[in-house]
Amino acid sequence: MTTTTRGFSGRRRARPEGNRVPPGQFVTDDFPVLSAGPTPRTPLEKWTLALQDGGSLAGRWTWEEFQSLPQTEITVDIHCVTKWSKLGTKWKGVTIDHLIEAAGLDEPPEPYLMAYCDGGYTTNLPVEDLIGGKGMVATHYDGEPLEPEHGGPARLLVPHLYFWKSAKWVRRLRFMEHDEPGFWESLGYHIYGDPWREQRYDGD
Amino acid sequence: MTATEAALRPPAGAGGRRLAWRPAEVVERMAETRRATTLVLDVPGWPGHLAGQHVDVRLTAEDGYQAQRSYSIASPPKAPRLALTVERLEGGEVSPWLAGEARPGDRFELRGPIGGYFTWSVAMSRPLMLVAGGSGVVPLMAMLRHRAASGDAGRAVHARLLYSARAVADIIYHQELQRLSVEPGGPEINLTLTRERPPDGWQGFDRRIDAPTLAAAGVAPEMDPDVYVCGPTPMVEAVANALVGLGYEPARIRTERFGPTGEG
Amino acid sequence: MSAEGERSTLDGNAAGGLLREVFAFDATVAPTTCVGCGRTRPMAELMLYAIELGAILRCPSCDQPVVRIGRTSRGLWLDLRGATTVVAADPATP
Structure with a gap:
């Protein structure tokens, strides 16, 4: 038995007309912060991004080198598994396509990828969800350098999947032959996380 | 089984050890400060609690949307009604409704009591040192009320509260604290203001709680007090570190942090 | 209190209700030993993150996730790899 509370509607109640927002999601104008640990603050001079093929290093960029890679701007809607969606967010960064190219690879060597982050967070993704312009390592949000609490200096951005897949503070991307669960995927969250099929939890 | 353990056990027929969500009805609301409100609740079947414990509150919108947060219990263990003091x-998402919208007759759900760590009972008998920041005073007030309601056993426990607030108008339970402090055997109350310049005749401190404030207003470490620190995270950490530096026994320092999370 | 909009990291006290869904005892008082640094403290003293998704309780000394709980529509997923031991004792009588 649940008691309905008079006059309480909650904060995230707006659901726009049409099909712009996935099922079960509500639109927010805020940018809620959700972290599994303290916010790391890696100085840019110590920051690197590594691309790893199994056990071997395929590419590695310092912050300066990363800035010289082709930059892409996108405007996308993002969807958090906690049921907020944020519309029309503007990002800038380097697409996974450009990273693979910059590493001198003709094509992705393996079908899956694990993202590793400062603070120990991980998340797994199929590579086909990252290439073809679908994923990037983002360093700017809304025209400004990405703030640490939102994943700065750099986060993964895979907007067509639930936002826990867009790992904050990303430092290493490892290609792998078989899919493996990351941090939340090991705790009952969905291995793939498609918001349009409402794949929030294992078994959805 | 001690009284403490008895109080932590759910009543017979509660359906196992899991905490049940219970309907709660607002009986009375009292403005404490411009941002804090006390709600007095009727909770059928409430099993009783210890001073310092909290409850989880769950609000449900008409379309089924739910939001849940934790709030400290302000009322002492044997009070006839459960009281929560909520700062907006x-x-x-939840605190604006509780502190602003809730009216007598309104209903929501809660579960509890929760938490055996940040609890105090007069049976512990050692001197009691309480350090509060902002609405962190709420669970500490439950302890002082419990002490005041315990007669000679309460008066036998030497007690001091050091409480920091932004401004005089933000001091929750101000009158009650003053009243308690002048009662025979009442606790010693020290206030400090962190944002507002103190008014003329101010008897308290006018700085964030630091080692010198604790040394001046606390129970001396040699008296081996039980220490409870509750407030926003930076305040709790600063105070806990200062206490250890002053020689307080770390195992007797209990801390509870609270404040807004990312989603408020 | 914290400035408006500022975030606070809570501690294991705030996970007490969730922990009571997982454990048959009050885990907030349970001495819990961190795999990372070997220190033992009650779960109430661990730092709490991600309460929106479950709870990640981290060691305040070394940041190791000691207790991980994922809240799903089909139940709570508990990962205790970060704890060498959890002692389910009656609360110590001080």
Whole structure:
């Protein structure tokens, strides 16, 4: 038995007309912060991004080198598994396509990828969800350098999947032959996380 | 089984050890400060609690949307009604309803009591040192009320509260604290203001709680007090570190942090 | 209190209700030993993150996730790899 509370509607109640927002999601104008640990603050001079093929290093960029890679701007809607969606967010960064190219690879060597982050967070993704312009390592949000609490200096951005897949503070991307669960995927969250099929939890 | 353990056990027929969500009805609301409100609740079947414990509150919208947060219990263990004091957080989701909208007759759900760590009972008998920041005073007030309601056993426990607030108008339970402090055997109350310049005749401190404030207003470490620190995270950490530096026994320092999370 | 909009990291006290869904005892008082640094403290003293998704309780000394709980529509997923031991004792009588 649940008691309905008079006059309480909650904060995230707006659901726009049409099909712009996935099922079960509500639109927010805020940018809620959700972290599994303290916010790391890696100085840019110590920051690197590594691309790893199994056990071997395929590419590695310092912050300066990363800035010289082709930059892409996108405007996308993002969807958090906690049921907020944020519309029309503007990002800038380097697409996974450009990273693979910059590493001198003709094509992705393996079908899956694990993202590793400062603070120990991980998340797994199929590579086909990252290439073809679908994923990037983002360093700017809304025209400004990405703030640490939102994943700065750099986060993964895979907007067509639930936002826990867009790992904050990303430092290493490892290609792998078989899919493996990351941090939340090991705790009952969905291995793939498609918001349009409402794949929030294992078994959805 | 001690009284403490008895109080922590759910009543017979509660359906196992899991905490049940219970309907709660607002009986009375009292404005404490411009941002804090006390709600007095009727909770059928409430099993009783210890001073310092909290409850989880769950609000349900008509379309089924739910939001849940934790709030400290302000009432002492044997009070006839459960009371929560809630501070409204800007941009929050649950606290604006509880502190602003809730009226007598309104209903929501809660579960509890929760938490055996940040609890105190007069049976512990050692001197009691309480350090509060902002609405962190709420669970500590439950302890002082419990002490005041315990007669000679309460008066036998030497007690001091050091409480920091932004401004005089933000001091929750101000009159009650003053009243308690002048009662025979009452606790010693020290206030400090962190944002507002103190008014003329101010008897308290006018700085954030630091080692010198604790040394001046605390129970001396040689008296081996039980120490309870509750407030926003930076305040709790600063105070806990200062206490250890002053020689307080770390195992007797209990801390509870609270404040807005990312989603308010 | 914290400035408006500022975030606070809570501690294991705030996970007490969730922990009571997982454990048959009050885990907030349970001495819990961190795999990372070997220190033992009650779960109430661990730092709490991600309460929106479950709870990640981290060691305040070394940041190791000691207790991980994922809240799903089909139940709570508990990962205790970060704890060498959890002692389910009656609360110590001080």
